[in-house]
Amino acid sequence: MLTVYGDIRSGNCLKVKWLLDWQGMDYRWIEVDIMSGGSRTPEFLALNPAGQAPTVVLADGRPLAQSNAILLHLAQTSPLIPSDAYDRARMLEWLFWEQYSHEPYVAVARFQRLYLGKTAGEVEARVMEREDAALNRLEAGLADRDWLAGEAFSLADIALVAYSRMAADGGFDLSGRPRLRAWIARVEAALGLDPYD
């Protein structure tokens, strides 16, 4: 059986849980408390030398890390990966963009506000500006579509919703972004999740 080492408060870890639940796959979840160093123990580093959660151990005992690589592996025969080559490429574009231009800002702002107790003004201005731009790009990217890549619900929606729905935790206001809010509700419904807030 697949084992997931994940912190249930982390959007990156939740992505993996949601996909497994959506696909009805059996798995064992081992909670890793990132805040108290759970992803830096010798045991964890033996599984993933990068010390990052989530890390999964496949049924044959081999480890795999990086949330979006895990999604692509676990969904490889699923309709969550578009069959059209261009739609699939755009899905990949969103997955890489998420880790480069979205998660590093929203997750940092959320962490500092929620877990370090910083006030809005104490989060680095650059982090706030870049995430604001990322949220604007998502709003624009949803102008003429229900789902991010192609015509159907895909891994891009699962990966991008993880931190988008938590944006308020980082001090971001989605009220002026109606398409983004409607898309978040749509993805939550597709995944069978209760609204985040």
Add this chain to the structure above:
Amino acid sequence: MLTVYGDIRSGNCLKVKWLLDWQGMDYRWIEVDIMSGGSRTPEFLALNPAGQAPTVVLADGRPLAQSNAILLHLAQTSPLIPSDAYDRARMLEWLFWEQYSHEPYVAVARFQRLYLGKTAGEVEARVMEREDAALNRLEAGLADRDWLAGEAFSLADIALVAYSRMAADGGFDLSGRPRLRAWIARVEAALGLDPYD
């Protein structure tokens, strides 16, 4: 014919060039000077609202961004993507790790040293420490293998070598990392590149 909008000094853009050359594909290269705002013009933003180079325009006129997503699309029928599912997943893990834990540090240090003229001590300590850890992880990851994913040269080697070979530009010393240096030479030879320095 494929068109690449890229800055020839950027490792992310060079990845795409190297793959196209290795595959013997015809393409048109349009130089974008990122430093002088070439990726923020209205024309460029119409192709890629994220304002990031490289961006390619496929033969049918549709755009695609994110260097590693472009590699995966252009190499989709190539031996550069392992046929074994686990090797393929590990290749993807390296591609996402590259954009999250390697490029954001080495590219920033290189940019500040090479283009802003900062001295070693002026680059943020956090950037130097994280890239040092990334280079250590690469050295360890090459302990028992010639290539990063599976038994053969793959997209992981192309993506990871781009900034690894430029690490000295950012002030990083590879002399204590013999496996990393040997792998850089191996990838350069596979791509038909002259040594970087």
